[in-house]
Amino acid sequence: MGCQPKHASVKNKPEWVIEETKMVDIIVDLRIADAATYINSYGPARDKKADILFIMKKHHTTDSVFVKSHDYYAQHPEVAANIYERVIDKISEIQAENADGQ
Numbered sequence: 001m002g003c004q005p006k007h008a009s010v011k012n013k014p015e016w017v018i019e020e021t022k023m024v025d026i027i028v029d030l031r032i033a034d035a036a037t038y039i040n041s042y043g044p045a046r047d048k049k050a051d052i053l054f055i056m057k058k059h060h061t062t063d064s065v066f067v068k069s070h071d072y073y074a075q076h077p078e079v080a081a082n083i084y085e086r087v088i089d090k091i092s093e094i095q096a097e098n099a100d101g102q
Helices: 021-040 048-058 063-074 079-101
Strands: none
Touching: 021 048, 021 063, 021 079, 048 063, 063 079
C-alpha cells in the first residue's frame, strides 16, 4: 500500500455527482469526439450535439448532470487535477494502442 500513489478524493459528495472514474471515461469520450471533428475536416460536418448526447447516453447520464458534476469537481482543485491527469493517461494509452496496431 505504501507504493500506491495517493489520489485526492472528495468525501461525502452529493449522490447526484458522477463518480470520478466515470467522469474520466466521459471526458475521454468527449475529447475523442472533438478530435474526430478536427481530423475529419474534409468529410461531412459532425453534429457535436449528437456526439454529446450519444456519449451521455452511453454513460447513462445527462449533459446537465455532467456539467453540474464537472462544476462540483472544479470546486475541489486537487480532485479535478487528478481526474484530468487520469484523462491524459487514458488518452495516451489509447494512442499507444492505436500506434501499435498500425
